[in-house]
Structures are given as structure tokens and as C-alpha cells.
Amino acid sequence: MKKTLLIVAILLIAAVTLSTFLLYKLYMAPEEGGLKEGPITVVDCKGVKVTLQAPAKTVVSLSSGMTELIYALGCGDRIIGRDSYSVFPPDVLNKPVVAPHSYHPPLEKILELKPDLLVSNTNLVYDENETRKTLEAAGIAVYVDETSTPDRVKICIANLGVLLGVEDRAQEIISFIESYEHIVQDRVKDLKESEKPRVYLELFREWNTVAKGSVGHKLLEFVGGSNIAADLPTPYPIVSPEFVAEKNPEIIIRMKMSEDPDYPLLRQQIMNRTALMGVDAVKNGKVYIYDPELMQGVRYPAGILCWAKWIHPNLFEDIDPEAVHKELSLKFFGLELEGVYAYP
Known part of the structure; x- marks a missing residue:
């Protein structure tokens, strides 16, 4: 009888310990690491779902606006290739140019670099998504958006925050923008x-x-x-x-x-x-x-x-x-x- 009670007690302690650990992993681990485990998905301005298995560690940018946003998000070091229009901030000039622009870009260098993520403006998908399909077939996630459109810029920042695993920084930028939007709107x-x-x-x-x-x-x-x-x-x-x-x-x-x-x-x-x-x-x-x-x-x-x-x-x-x-x-x-x- 005593032996049976001892076994039951041990099993209960093990169950409580395991439950506590699982709850910790569920609620605390993402906050401490800053990166959530499992697939992450956003929807770009073309209505396409973009999915990564984990936040992107390497990025090619064919959009000067999104290049700036990636640096503002503190992820400039993840850019491994750019278009020739991406010239700000100055540090990006140290990155190799893989295409002159986003319209019909040569894909050889991009495919060779094989980034986790390629970001671009809408010029990339001029060809009924053929360029996009080629990149995605090579295992490169493609996110398309516009940063010069007020309706999209905050959505773009939020989505990049998710794709790069820096949602808190993205929200900080969005709050900064909204603070000045509110000033303007309140006065006019x-x-x-x-x-x-x-x-x-x-x-x-x-x-x-x-x-x-x-x-x-x-x-x-x-x-x-x-x-x-x-x-x-x-x-x-x-x-x-x-x-x-x-x-x-x-x-x-x-x-x-x-x-x-x-x-x-x-x-x-x-x-x-x-x-x-x-x-x-x-x-x-x-x-x-x-x-x-x-x-x-x-x-x-x-x-x-x-x-x-x-x-x-x-x-x-x-x-x-x-x-x-x-x-x-x-x-x-x-x-x-x-x-x-x-x-x-």
C-alpha cells in the first residue's frame, strides 16, 4: 500500500512539473527569445499569403522603401543583397547590388544567394507572378508591398516585424508615425x-x-x-x-x-x-x-x-x-x- 502511494505521489509530482514547464514554454519562451516558434504568415498588398517557418535571417530587398524599414527595424545586418535604388541608410551601400530595380530583375544572383526572404514593390509582379513563382519554387519567400502609400505603410511595417521576428520594434515605429498623424488630424x-x-x-x-x-x-x-x-x-x-x-x-x-x-x-x-x-x-x-x-x-x-x-x-x-x-x-x-x- 505504501509503495503504491509512493508511486502515485511521484507520478503527480512529475505531472505537475511537466505542466509547469509546458506553460512556461507556451507563455514565457516567446517573450524571452523574441522569436516565436512554428510557421509565421502575413498577407502582402497583392493578397498573397507569405509563410516562413521561422523569422528570416537573410533578406534580399528590391525596394528602397523596405530597405529603409528593415534598417529602422534594427535588421539591416540581415540584408545580403539589394537593388541599385536602395542607397539609404549609407550602410546599405556595403551590400551587393543583385538587380538594378524590381522590374524584371535578373534572378541568377538572387537564386545563388538563396535568401530566406525577398521583399519588393509591386513592379516585381508585373509578369503575372512568373518571377515570384520562380523564386518561391527555389524556396525563397516573396513579400510584395508599397511604402509610399499611407494606407499600406503601417501594414507593411507590421508585416515586416512579423517576418523578421521584431514585432515590438515594429509597433514602436507605428506608434511614432501615428502620434504625428493624430497631431495633423486633430488640427484639420x-x-x-x-x-x-x-x-x-x-x-x-x-x-x-x-x-x-x-x-x-x-x-x-x-x-x-x-x-x-x-x-x-x-x-x-x-x-x-x-x-x-x-x-x-x-x-x-x-x-x-x-x-x-x-x-x-x-x-x-x-x-x-x-x-x-x-x-x-x-x-x-x-x-x-x-x-x-x-x-x-x-x-x-x-x-x-x-x-x-x-x-x-x-x-x-x-x-x-x-x-x-x-x-x-x-x-x-x-x-x-x-x-x-x-x-x-
Whole structure:
């Protein structure tokens, strides 16, 4: 009888010990290690499920925006190949270029590197997913997304956080972005239509603007501007000089490309256009130039603050977009801000 009780006691102790261990593994181990065991799955912007058996240790990036995000997530050391447009932060220049861009990339180098994960913008899947299928058949997970679209950037950050096993860092970045989105929205949400200045947004060539259905239009709405081309039938129309003159914008915002002249000269060229000399924006000196890098990824808060302050200087008098840009550059990239990204 005593022997039987002893055996039962030993079995009970063993059962309790095993249960405690299993509960510890279930609830505590993922937190301590920071990496969850078992398959992880996210859905990219094309609606494709992307699955890894464990967080990616090696990555090839064919998207400059996602390259920046991977560095901001503290995982830049995992990048083993990049496209030629991925040049920020400077450390990425030490990584080999495996493709000039994401459109029809040569696959030999990528297949040779065999990363756990390849990330790209939507140009990669132009060919009905043939490139994607080739990579996936070789055992390379492919994640496709856009970092210059406000609707996607936070989703992209969250998904990369999962794929890289750094969800906490991803949430930190998302919270940073949302804090400035809330500042903008809180100050413009109650504006009447009559209180929203007329804005002409020009992209990378003369008279190329934005209408409903475009990213630029959404951003103008978000910061409390009234887009003069909102109702045109295509998202990225080419308008006539006469159209802009007739709409008489109060604010002109122009995207600066690398091949454009420097900021002051580009601004002066716009103000010297015959069709624009009589519009309110030129007469009042409200012509502004920005680097498109300000409107993507982690740097997006600095961009929307620039636009918001240009359009509503009185509402954002206390906001310094350059200071925010400096803060995020140091916080997420460990870099002191250099260069000009918005003018004047």
C-alpha cells in the first residue's frame, strides 16, 4: 500500500512539473527569445499569403522603401543583397547590388544567394507572378508591398516585424508615425471646405498632377488642402497651364527629382512660368519644393508635417518638421540628418 502511494505521489509530482514547464514554454519562451516558434504568415498588398517557418535571417530587398524599414527595424545586418535604388541608410551601400530595380530583375544572383526572404514593390509582379513563382519554387519567400502609400505603410511595417521576428520594434515605429498623424488630424478635422486652401501639387514633370484615386490626392486631403485637380477623370493627369491659372491655386507644392536643378533654382523656374505669374501662390511666395523620400516609410511623418505647415501655417506654427526629421533619423537609423529635403 505504501509503495503504491509512493508511486502515485511521484507520478503527480512529475505531472505537475511537466505542466509547469509546458506553460512556461507556451507563455514565457516567446517573450524571452523574441522569436516565436512554428510557421509565421502575413498577407502582402497583392493578397498573397507569405509563410516562413521561422523569422528570416537573410533578406534580399528590391525596394528602397523596405530597405529603409528593415534598417529602422534594427535588421539591416540581415540584408545580403539589394537593388541599385536602395542607397539609404549609407550602410546599405556595403551590400551587393543583385538587380538594378524590381522590374524584371535578373534572378541568377538572387537564386545563388538563396535568401530566406525577398521583399519588393509591386513592379516585381508585373509578369503575372512568373518571377515570384520562380523564386518561391527555389524556396525563397516573396513579400510584395508599397511604402509610399499611407494606407499600406503601417501594414507593411507590421508585416515586416512579423517576418523578421521584431514585432515590438515594429509597433514602436507605428506608434511614432501615428502620434504625428493624430497631431495633423486633430488640427484639420473640423475645417470647413472654405477654410482649405486651393493646392496645385506637381509631380516629377511640368503640369503632371494628381486627382482622386492617387496617393497625392489622399495626402492633400489628409493635411487639409483642397486639390484643384481632384475631379479630373484619371488619377495622374497632365493638365494645361491654362487649367492651373484658371483654378488660381493658393499653394503650389512640387516634387523634386534628382535630375532637377537645386531647390532655389527649381522654385524660381516654377514662379517664372508665364501661366503662373498671376496666381495667388506665386504672388504670395507660397511655392514649395519637397524630396519624395519624405513621403515614404519611416520618414513619412516629416513629410506630412511639411505639407500641413505649408498649407496651414497658423495651425502648425509650433511644429518644426525638420526637428521631427532629425529626431526620427537619429532614433531609427542612428544618423544625424544631413542635406535638404524641403524648401523653403
